[in-house]
Amino acid sequence: MPDFKVKVPFFDAAQLYSANKAELDGIVLKVLSDGAYINGPEVGRFANQLADYLNVNHVIPCGNGTDALCLALMALGLNQGDEVIVPTFNFIAAAEAVAFLGLTPVFADVSPEDFNITAKNIEEKISNKTKAIIVVHLFGAAADMEPILTLANQHQIFVIEDVAQALGSEYNGEKLGTFGAIGCTSFFPTKNLACFGDGGATFTRDQFLANKLKMLANHGQQKKYDHQYVGVNSRLDTLQAAILSHQLAQLDVNIEKRIALAQRYNEGLKSLDIGISVKREYTKHSFNQYCIVLKSSRQRDQLKAYLADQDIATMIYYSQPNHLQQAFSSLGYKVGDFPVAEDLCGTVLALPIAHLSITQQDDVIAHINAFFANA
Ligand SMILES: Cc1ncc(COP(=O)(O)O)c(C=O)c1O
Incomplete structure (x- = not known):
């Protein structure tokens, strides 16, 4: 019998620290004592490390x-x-950025199989x-x-990728975020x-884009007080850059852990009549989230409540599609415009995956199976 008492948080931010406490203490204390809190050498170092990891020429950190x-x-x-x-x-965030800059967000539906936008x-x-x-x-x-x-x-349209x-995910063996004109993370x-x-x-x-991005993030200036563009102040703190260099060295190992957990979920839930994200042959999926799709919003909400009763936290990404958000009401979209997205908002449920132990995962799997057995 599984232990039905184990508490499973959806995400435990403090684990980011506790997993590597001693090393992180040293890294943070060094930045604090060096005193270069803004644009310290750690920022450029991290940008170069991430550029190497992604195999791009330029990484421009921001806020x-x-x-x-x-x-x-x-x-x-x-x-x-x-x-x-x-x-x-x-x-x-993506639609917000578009609207914020006075551009017009035009919404599109997504694939029901992997939740992503398609060429169609x-x-x-x-x-x-x-x-x-x-x-x-x-x-x-x-x-x-x-x-x-x-x-x-064909249409001379820029592609921006939001990763x-x-x-760390890949498409045909290359890192996502490196295919379009600009990648963002x-x-x-x-x-x-x-x-x-x-x-x-x-x-x-x-x-050219790298230079411009760098200037725009720094008040539009290349040299101090020489402003070529109307920019913004958007910087990555030295402290965060130093921490990120440390975390980057562990990124691939952490992704492998997520992939292994996702495979265990697939295996443990395979006899249930639910949807799981379809694995495409061209992708290395990093499972930032592991989502299942239920048959109805009633079933989704019942499963969520049932798991919460067992101290297992889940999340709904996303409960409302962007086109139906009040913030975009002036654009005139209505219910029914994007059936796949609207359906997913009612039926998708994200299960805990980050920092999950095998014991915790076995518990989640056992409870989901128990929910369906008693339904
Ligand atoms: C897909 C996606 N894009 C952009 C953002 C915005 O990132 P930030 O919270 O760092 O502004 C998020 C944050 O959750 C996100 O999930």
Whole structure:
């Protein structure tokens, strides 16, 4: 019999620290005593390490993942009213960045199998005002980039990739975030590569875009008080950069742990009539989230409540699609516009995966099976 008493948090941020306490103490104390809190040498060092990891020429750290998206859109020189296609089944950041800059977010539906935007979803939304697409690789799974890049090329549209949930994931053997003009990421504590606060980065192979991104994140200046663009102040703290260098060295090992846990979930839940993320042959999925899809929102909510009663935390990513958010009501979208995304919002459930022990996972699996056995 499984031990039905084990408490399973969805995410335990303090584990990021406790897993490597002694080393992290040394790293943090060194930055504190060196005193270079802004743009210390650790920032450039981390940027170079991440560039090597991703196999890109330029990584430009910034304050957070939302800033990274804003900076990418700013760097591409888009004009007010230009349309940017974004998946509606997503965290709000991409659409928010588009709207914030006076551009128009044009929402698109996603694939029910891997939750990602497809070339077909995008094609339906292309107009003569479309200037960019933000491809968000959701939950760690790669969107199918080849047809998306072909389509974007045909229509002369920029591709921005958001790998906030997919840093370290691969498409045909290459790291996500390196296929479009600019890749963007977040180092929020729940991400694959996490710092102890806010952090983000953009990356590109293009020298002109790299220079512009760097300037835009630093008040539009290349030299002190020589401002070529209207920029912003968006920096990665030295402290966070030093921590991220340490975490980057462990990224692949941590992703392998997530993959192994995802395989155990697949195995443990395989006899149930539920949907699981389809593994595409072209992707190395990093399982930032492991999501299941239930038959109805009633069943999803009942399972969530049942697991909560057993002290097992789960999350709903996302309870509402972007096109139905109040914030975008002026765009005139309505229920029924994007059936796949709307359906997923009612039926998807994320199970704990980060820092999960085998005992905890066995508990989660046993309880989900028990829920269905008693249904
Ligand atoms: C896909 C995606 N993009 C962007 C962001 C925004 O990142 P940040 O919280 O660092 O601004 C998030 C954060 O959760 C995200 O999940």
